[in-house]
Amino acid sequence: xxxxxxxxxxxxxxxxxxxxxxxxxxxxxxxxxxxxxxxxxxxxxxxxxxxxxxxxxxxxxxxxxxxxxxxxxxxxxxxxxxxxxxxxxxxxxxxxxxxxxxxxxxxxxxxxxxxxxxxxxxxxxxxxxxxxxxxxxxxxxxxxxxxxxxxxxxxxxxxxxxxxxxxxxxxxxxxxxxxxxxxxxxxxxxxxxxxxxxxxxxxxxxxxxxxxxxxxxxxxxxxxxxxxxxxxxxxxxxxxxxxxxxxxxxxxxxxxxxxxxxxxxxxxxxxxxxxxxxxxxxxxxxxxxxxxxxxxx
Numbered sequence: 001x002x003x004x005x006x007x008x009x010x011x012x013x014x015x016x017x018x019x020x021x022x023x024x025x026x027x028x029x030x031x032x033x034x035x036x037x038x039x040x041x042x043x044x045x046x047x048x049x050x051x052x053x054x055x056x057x058x059x060x061x062x063x064x065x066x067x068x069x070x071x072x073x074x075x076x077x078x079x080x081x082x083x084x085x086x087x088x089x090x091x092x093x094x095x096x097x098x099x100x101x102x103x104x105x106x107x108x109x110x111x112x113x114x115x116x117x118x119x120x121x122x123x124x125x126x127x128x129x130x131x132x133x134x135x136x137x138x139x140x141x142x143x144x145x146x147x148x149x150x151x152x153x154x155x156x157x158x159x160x161x162x163x164x165x166x167x168x169x170x171x172x173x174x175x176x177x178x179x180x181x182x183x184x185x186x187x188x189x190x191x192x193x194x195x196x197x198x199x200x201x202x203x204x205x206x207x208x209x210x211x212x213x214x215x216x217x218x219x220x221x222x223x224x225x226x227x228x229x230x231x232x233x234x235x236x237x238x239x240x241x242x243x244x245x246x247x248x249x250x251x252x253x254x255x256x257x258x259x260x261x262x263x264x265x266x267x268x269x270x271x272x273x274x275x276x277x278x279x280x281x282x283x284x285x286x287x288x289x290x291x292x293x294x295x296x297x
Contacts, residue, residue, distance in 0.1 A: 028066050033074045035066055043069060049254060111268040118260045124249065126256050131246045134255075137204040139242040140215050143179060143197035145172070146189040148232035165226035165233035172223050172235060179223070179237050188232070201242070211236065 025036040043065075044052050055065045084090060118126070127134075145168050147161045168186055172179050183197030192199055204212060211234065214224040218238040226233045 028070045030070055030074050033070065033077055035070050035073070040066055040069075107269060108265075110272055111265045113261055113265065117264065118257060122260065123253060123256050126260055127249045127252065130256075134247040134252045135244050136247050138216075138244050139201045139203050140207075140238055141201050141240040141242075142199040142215065143183060143237045143239055144189065144192055144199055145169075145179075145183045145187040145197055145235040146192070146229070146232055147186075147226075148188045161233050162226055162228075165235055169223060169226060169235045172237070197237070198239075 025038060026034045027037050027040060028035040044055065047055065055061055079085065085094070145165070147165045147168070149158055149161045153161075168182060171177055172182055180196030180198075183193055187193040187197050189197075204216070207215065208229065210227050211229060214227045215236055215238055218224065220238055220240055222238050224234075224236045226235055228234075
């Protein structure tokens with residue numbers, strides 16, 4: 001089966017055990033422990049937008065998310081079967097965690113968010129004040145020629161691939177050589193080769209260190225020496241550079257809105273707690289407290 005054709009929950013079906021078909025809504029199973037599609041949707045709904053987008057970015061990311069949740073659920077079932085949940089220390093910590101959830105939920109209810117806040121002017125002002133925090137790293141427009149090296153290949157195979165990459169690099173450096181045609185003819189990367197090796201724009205932080213270091217040392221239209229990548233030897237040409245720059249407001253607006261709402265909620269909650277203390281202050285003798293806790297007179 002071609003995994004590239006799998007989308008959404010179809011990819012998760014690969015996780016189910018062989019044997020009888022699972023129930024219609026079961027997307028992953030280990031023994032008697034199951035995860036259903038409605039449960040996955042609930043799990044995703046609990047994530048913040050950025051985390052959810054990352055999980056839903058590919059079938060493999062979604063499958064990995066569900067696999068981890070299923071494993072956690074299976075381990076929890078095993079712990080309960082051994083009476084782990086009845087240990088006094090575990091009960092105490094579980095109660096503390098439950099109380100923390102109740103308290104956090106109640107505090108949030110005291111300062112419900114205002115859907116009209118922040119307005120565009122407030123967001124724009126916050127963006128200008130924090131523009132330096134939203135920098136996009138340098139970007140490189142790259143093209144490549146790849147000579148692949150199979151995983152676990154012998155030294156002879158490795159050396160031959162490097163030699164071939166070096167030969168292609170030497171050809172690419174000759175006057176009037178068309179790098180695009182060279183990549184189309186000789187590159188073994190099935191995705192970029194038909195496009196003349198064009199990789200499009202890549203951010204500096206998206207490149208593995210050997211490639212990043214080699215490319216960063218180039219000027220525009222420069223060509224690297226062969227660089228060992230994860231899949232083989234790469235000869236890279238730097239077609240253009242974009243310097244680091246602030247991300248556009250539209251790209252970071254959701255982050256700013258969330259941060260501004262959180263800041264406003266914290267101020268409102270702090271004011272409410274201060275009002276509670278003014279109405280009924282906490283009675284506490286610090287010296288007596290120290291004596292009582294330490295057990296010393």
